[in-house]
Amino acid sequence: MKSYTKDAPELEKSLSHIIVEIIEYVPNAIVSKTIIKKTTGNITAMSFDEGEELGEKTIPFDTFIQIIDGNAEVTINKKIHQLKLGCGIIIPAHSAHCFNAHEQFKMISTVIKNGYED
Numbered sequence: 679m680k681s682y683t684k685d686a687p688e689l690e691k692s693l694s695h696i697i698v699e700i701i702e703y704v705p706n707a708i709v710s711k712t713i714i715k716k717t718t719g720n721i722t723a724m725s726f727d728e729g730e731e732l733g734e735k736t737i738p739f740d741t742f743i744q745i746i747d748g749n750a751e752v753t754i755n756k757k758i759h760q761l762k763l764g765c766g767i768i769i770p771a772h773s774a775h776c777f778n779a780h781e782q783f784k785m786i787s788t789v790i791k792n793g794y795e796d
Contacts, residue, residue, distance in 0.1 A: 689713050698746045701725045703782050708732060718792035726750070726779035734776040741769040741789045748783030752776075 689695060689712075701711045701723040708730050713721040719739070723746075726732070734753075743752060744766040752759045752767060754775045759767055769775045777785075 687712060688715055697723070697786065698784060701784060703727055703784075706730070713786070719788070719790040721789075722787045723784065724787060725784045726777065726782065728779055728782050730779045732777040734774050736772060736774050737789070738771055739789050739791050740771050741775075741787060743767050743769060744786045744788075746784045746786055748779075748781050750783040750785060751778040751780060753778070 689700065700713070701709055703709070703725050705727055706729075707727055709725045711723045713723055725747075743750075743761070745761045745763055747763065749763065750761045752761055752769070752775065754767070754769055755773050761767060
């Protein structure tokens, strides 16, 4: 698996964006692009080529995932969720999770770091 991150620290502000077009697919890779990055949280667009997977990890914050192209498989605490275009899911803080691309897909990931409650 190759992983790429785009150079710009954030998308340019006060400009309209077609969200599905802000990130492209790269063969045999997962690509990420920061939309907004703040100390209180961040929003990232990601694309996964078919056959790629993002291994299991755990973070101490709630994360909202929304699929903006294709279909994704998300595993949260060993439970598999199939997400179709337009679907979203909240990954609870401190939950083990991973992503599998049985086909190409793009998603928006929103992590909220401020105001966390147990």
